[in-house]
Amino acid sequence: MTDLFDKFQPIIDMREGLLASGVEDPFSLVMERVLSPTEAICNGRETILLGTYNYMGMTFDPDVIAAGKQALDEFGAGTTGSRVLNGTYAGHREVEDALREFYGMDHAMVFSTGYQANLGIISTVAGKGDYIVLDIDSHASIWDGCKLGDAEVVPFKHNDLEAMEKRLKRIPEGAGKLVILEGVYSMLGDIAPLKDMIRIAKDNGAMVLVDEAHSMGFIGPNGRGVAEDQGVLDEVDFVIGTFSKSVGTVGGFCVSNHPKFEILRLVCRPYVFTASLPPSVVATAATSIRKLMQGADKRAHLWENSRTLHKGLADRGFQLGTDSPQSAIIAVIMPDLERGAAMWEALLKEGLYVNLARPPATPANMTLLRCSLCAEHSAEQVQTIIGMFERAGKAVGIV
């Protein structure tokens, strides 16, 4: 008998090697108590959270919590059904209404996770004989959506306009084309030159999908994302987003003005063949989305935090993923996996949680300490964080 798990041996060995060197296991971290969007008790220690996607700090908003509790009381723990059967409750309609208003678009389709939204829309909209042209640094959910579908998949070098255009021009005449871009790329926190990319895509007859998961609520005049910020949102055919970042819960969505959009509810398998979100989740999401429409102060403070942290780390000699702060993500580039893991652990012992990101999740085989800011981080906390980075960086020999 062949053990199917033999194929995992190289990863098992690498993990055991890393743990044998004495570092704390990044994957066994437990948030025993969550005190606020920015603080938790992790593995027994008081910890500042700098590695969540809770950008606008909505997870403990009193109105959001109240809406969730009310929905649990009124509608119960779950829908126990798919959206195409018994799983569409009033709350699902309400959250889709909230999304249509937030984005100013005609249609909104909610999936049970953002991963499923990409899986579903990408694999369904682009079919056999169509071509998908996408940025090589696209999120795993986008790649998996490409793999699940039957279209030809053609990647181009990250944010490279010329490379994208060359590939579009080589696609056979008459073939359907879908260009997939992200607003904010989640590993380095850099934005895409969407204005130029979308113009090229449209000049070459392609439909455009933009994943704005990491921009909602704080980029663009109405928080609709990078495409809105660059004045090209109305040329985007499909916007993908998530409830698991700024909105503060879980779920995914696609918004669009395509006149035939609603048919996707019948043909999209990751929408049809799965349970719909629980009533409390859609209630917290709808409340949060409507509050994000009024979030100007929080938004300003989030950007303030991002600028301060970026400058503070750069000034102390850390190599960062972007030259300037472009989002709420600040990636600190580590020289190698060993020192990255050591620095991650040193920070944890200082009382700071950040994401340790490594291949295959990262571009160019980098090891990154990925920091994501929250509107609820106080200016004081940001200074504390900079101090922790400086001490840990010196202890590990990074700066």
Added chain:
Amino acid sequence: MDRAETADRIAALIEPFNKKGAAITDDTTFAGDLEFDSLTVMDFVAAIEDEFDIIISMNQQAEIETWRQLIDAVVRLRG
């Protein structure tokens, strides 16, 4: 352009990526013998696509494991 000339042009393109300096025969594999990681593959594929003005989609890349298969694919895609 005949197959031999196509092969010569690809041999010139692979040179900077062949860090191992491995000898390349019809059965040489990119993942095994040349130890190409996914980034190297992407850059190498992009160089070939630009050289011949073709697309090698992910599906097509999955079918190409050896040097011979690569030459065959490029000859076919060139038309």
